[in-house]
Amino acid sequence: xxxxxxxxxxxxxxxxxxxxxxxxxxxxxxxxxxxxxxxxxxxxxxxxxxxxxxxxxxxxxxxxxxxxxxxxxxxxxxxxxxxxxxxxxxxxxxxxxxxxxxxxxxxxxxxx
Amino acid sequence: xxxxxxxxxxxxxxxxxxxxxxxxxxxxxxxxxxxxxxxxxxxxxxxxxxxxxxxxxxxxxxxxxxxxxxxxxxxxxxxxxxxxxxxxxxxxxxxxxxxxxxxxxxxxxxxxx
Numbered sequence: 430x431x432x433x434x435x436x437x438x439x440x441x442x443x444x445x446x447x448x449x450x451x452x453x454x455x456x457x458x459x460x461x462x463x464x465x466x467x468x469x470x471x472x473x474x475x476x477x478x479x480x481x482x483x484x485x486x487x488x489x490x491x492x493x494x495x496x497x498x499x500x501x502x503x504x505x506x507x508x509x510x511x512x513x514x515x516x517x518x519x520x521x522x523x524x525x526x527x528x529x530x531x532x533x534x535x536x537x538x539x540x541x
Numbered sequence: 542x543x544x545x546x547x548x549x550x551x552x553x554x555x556x557x558x559x560x561x562x563x564x565x566x567x568x569x570x571x572x573x574x575x576x577x578x579x580x581x582x583x584x585x586x587x588x589x590x591x592x593x594x595x596x597x598x599x600x601x602x603x604x605x606x607x608x609x610x611x612x613x614x615x616x617x618x619x620x621x622x623x624x625x626x627x628x629x630x631x632x633x634x635x636x637x638x639x640x641x642x643x644x645x646x647x648x649x650x651x652x653x654x
Contacts, residue, residue: 435583463642472547472629472646473584519583523642529574530631530642532583 431456435520435533442540448493448507450536452520455501460522462503463530464495467517479503515540544568545632545645553651554620562615562648564630573613574631574642575604584629587615617650625652 435452442448454460461480465473475488477495485495492511496504503520517537523530544567554560564573572591576584588597590606590613597604601618617624631644 465644472545473631473644475643478642517581521584521642528572529586529589531586532576534583535581537581 431522431531433520433522433531433533435536437536438534439537440539442510442538444512444540445509448505448510448514448538450505450518450520450538452503452505452533453501454503454522457501457522457524459500460524461530462497463521463523464503464505465519465521467519467535469517473519477505510540512540514538545630545643547628547630547645547648549648550646551649551651553653556621556652556654557619560617560620560650562628562650564613564615564632564645566611566632568611570606570610570632572633573606573610574633575602575613575615576629576631576644578627578629578647580626620650620652622652622654625650 432455463478464476466476467473477485477487479485479497482497482500492514493507515538517535519535520533521530546565548563552560572589574589575587577587578584588604590604593608593610595606603616606613627647627649629644629647631642633642
């Protein structure tokens with residue numbers, strides 16, 4: 430069966446520090462991968478999605494970037510965090526053109 | 542871009558009561574997904590609707606997609622405290638380049654025992 434791992438679960442980082450959140454998927458190949466951010470008690474904002482290795486589409490211009498160095502690995506990064514980067518980050522994967530997406534457990538990032 | 546509006550934003554109901562959450566799209570949908578999220582956790586997939594007029598049920602939760610495929614409703618019958626959480630609708634538009642999935646703002650449901 431397929432599983433998705435996202436880490437760390439929580440992270441407190443100072444302003445100006447770098448960020449690296451990692452997401453890996455097991456049990457499937459060539460998944461579509463997504464990074465979302467969720468403000469407190471609100472909906473999900475799509476940040477990046479990828480349909481293949483090295484292919485990244487950005488939905489919202491921001492201080493963040495994403496990379497897909499391997500088929501089942503998706504990384505969210507920042508060179509210098511801002512206070513406004515705080516939030517709950519969710520990684521997800523889906524298979525095929527239009528199928529449901531499956532989510533990781535999320536990373537709560539607090540920038541101080 | 543795809544925009545999904547959910548209503549209400551929050552809802553408090555007495556245990557045992559029925560409730561409905563709505564999701565409206567600005568564009569025709571290729572697929573509509575309902576998820577449930579408990580605070581601070583990932584999303585749990587509930588149901589996917591793809592055909593106009595389609596209706597699916599899972600335990601006490603029923604979701605419908607209208608004929609025009611621009612509006613969906615999620616109905617919970619005889620609500621329980623376990624139904625509490627944030628319900629999110631997600632969608633893939635017809636011209637789904639890149640298989641992009643976008644989400645509505647969510648509905649926070651509280652069930653009072």
